[in-house]
Amino acid sequence: MNAEVVRERANELPRDPGVYQFQADDATLYVGKAVDLRNRVRSYADPRSARIDRMVDRADDLEIAVTDTETQALLLEANLIKRHQPRYNVRLKDDKSYPMVQVTDHEAPRIEITRDPDESATVFGPYTNKSQVETVVKALRETYGVRGCSDHKYENRDRPCLDYEMGLCTAPCTREIDLESYAEDVTAVERFLEGETGVLADPLCREMESAAQDKHFERAANRRDRLETVEVFHGEGGEAVQSVGDERAVDVLGVAIEGTDATVARLRAEDGKLVERERHTLEAPTADGAGDESGGVPAVLAAFVVQYYAERELPDALLLPERHGDEEVTAWLEAEGVSVRVPGAGREAKLVELALKNARHNVSGRDECAMLADALDLETGRVERIEGFDVSHAQGKAAVGSDVTFVDGSAEKADYRRKKLTDENDDYANMRALLEWRARRAVEGRDDRPDPDLLLIDGGEGQLEAAREALAEVGWDVPAVALAKAEERVVTPDREYSWPSDAPHLHLLQRVRDEAHRFAVQYHQTIRDDVKTVLDDVPGIGPETRKRLLGRFGSVESVREASLEDLQSVSGVGEKTARTVKERL
Structure with missing residues (x-):
């Protein structure tokens, strides 16, 4: 639409309150509200920013909806933004990116951390610190023995699994504990997650004191650190909440913006107690245009308040870091009896600062998982x-393969697998065998893990091609890439990438690759003790030095390719020994 068309359309519009939508190819580009539809739409004939100018230029149609009141227009705008997710609006995304803890609906309930809870489960959260949640869940399992295995693993067991031996589960699967007693332990876990800190803190404190008395200082220190995590799990910001005011329910909002990404952290206090902490991500195009946007934090606040509370019960009071500046939003909140305050000092200001801290923590933490999908142009x-694969052997002897799993950027060690391979001095053949084994287990339903979004191969083009041949032969359709060590190049079937060394998505792949390598070498070391290699014939290389060399480089072939400087980086290998190794190999 050009300026003349916009003016012509505006002249046809009523001077009533309502909502307007700029559209292109039946897709909604922008939704706005207006006290006077004619005047508001006419303002787009002379946009005050390049962004709005581009939006108007792209638009080929304009739709309106007249409302009886300005408040109706406000709420209709919020619903349309949620429905159409228009590109040029500040828009609230679904809050699905934070971990929650669920206790499943089962005769012997399972506790697990998830981002997609079951409808029938009892769910706690969401939480903003995944590592803290992991620490607490592990402590709960060690204290109360609640299982963490899948229902598939639970069924038809003849004997308890390793979790029972490690003290992480009381094995209700084989009735090492009766279901009634197990249910009591589950209730205790739920009481802690509902806010009763002492249910877990007290046992940990007793363990810490007992370990210290027995002079098991390392265990005592471990319990002390875990106790500190448990004690702050429910209490972060609690001091600030104690005297919010006379209102029963108070919501506190904090906003942080980085580029076109914004985070709103919301804290809720009821009867003087902090009962909810959550964060929401918004897409916030540069808010400097005509119409409804005033820019920056005020625009994000106004958009969030309407879109979030349009379908939820409003609190008695809202504490904000600054004024949102939207007169229609102000009128709506006043009509609903909501007190809006921007505290400058005192405990209310402390609460706002806590909300800001939570928001800043999220927006500054780049989502490397999303960045990786974008960089590789994956549809997910x-x-x-991610599952990472590597092979390790000593000149074809004691050949093994590793399969490690990362979920949301963190190692999921319960889903690690390893495979002893047929001894063969061929890295490509070994990688092909490893991937064929994994693919067949997936296709035949013998692997209880979910299919990954990406397979990462430790190696270059040759290893990737071998892996893809195995996937094609079995018919397992999962994207695979490789990461070569030498230049940290990401190899795909179509091209190679050389990403900046500080790219978060590259760091993610490096962590997976390095962990796959470590796990493969570790397994190789456990089964190769009796394997003789050419290193045994090198003067100055004893069993311990041989173990360190193979542990560092993974195979004799890699030792052969290592530089003198790399060889000397291994404890016990000096310049003379390094030169001898190079000559003999």
Whole structure:
């Protein structure tokens, strides 16, 4: 639409309150509200920013909806933004990116951390610190023995699994504990997650004191650190909440913006107690245009308040870091009896600062999983689950393969697998065998893990091609890439990438690759003790030095390719020994 067309359309519009939508090819580009539809739409004939100018230029149609009141227009705008997710609006995304803890609906309930809880489960959260949640859940399992295995693993067991031996589960699967007693332990876990800190803190404190008395200082220190995590799990910001005011329910909002990404952290206090902490992500195009946007934090606040509370019960009071500046939003909140305050000092200001801290923590933490999907142009939009593969052997002897799993950027060690391979001095053949084994287990339903979003091969083009041949032969359709060590190049079937060394998505792949390598070498070391290699014949290389060399480089072939400087980086290998190794190999 050009300026003349916009003016012509505006002249046809009523001077009533309502909502307007700029559209292109039946897709909604922008939704706005207006006290006077004619005047508001006419303002787009002379946009005050390049962004709005581009939006108007792209638009080929304009739709309106007249409302009886300005408040109706406000709420209709919020619903349309949620429905159409227009590109040029500040828009609230679904809050699905934070971990929650669920206790499943089962005769012997399972506790697990998830981002997609079951409808029938009892769910706690969401939480903003995944590592803290992991620490607490592990402590709960060690204290109360609640299982963490899948229902598939639970069924038809003849004997308890390793979790029972490690003290992480009381094995209700084989009735090592009766279901009634197990249910009591589950209730205790739920009481802690509902806010009763002492349910877990007290046992940990007793363990810490007992370990210290027995002079098991390392265990005592471990319990002390865990106790500190448990004690702050429910209490972050609690001091600030104690005297919010006379209102029963108070919501506190904090906003942080980085580029076109914004985070709103919301804290809720009821009867003087902090009962909810959550964060929401918004897409916030540069808010400097005509119409409804005043820019920056005020625009994000106004958009969030309407879109979030349009379908939820409003609190008695809202504490904000600054004024949102939207007169229609102000009128709506006043009509609903909501007190809006921007505290400058005191405990209310402390609460706002806590909300700001939570928001800043999220927006500054780049989502490497989403960045990886974008960089590789994957349709998933976010690579949540990665499996990494590597092989290790000593000149073809004691050949093994590793299969490690990362979920949301963190190692999921319960889903690690390893495979002893047929001894063969061929890295490509070994990688092909490893991937064929994994693919067949997936296709035949013998692997209880979910299919990953991405497979990462430790190696270059040759290893990737071998892996893809195995996938094609079995018929397992999962994207695979390789990461070469030498230049940290990411190899795909179509091209190679050389990403900046500080790219978060590259760091993610490096962590997976390095962990796959470590796990493969570790397994190789456990089964190769009796394997003789050419290193045994090198003067100055004893069993311990041989173990360190193979542990560092993974195979004799890699030792052969290592530089003198790399060889000397291994404890016990000096310049003379390094030169001898190079000559003999």
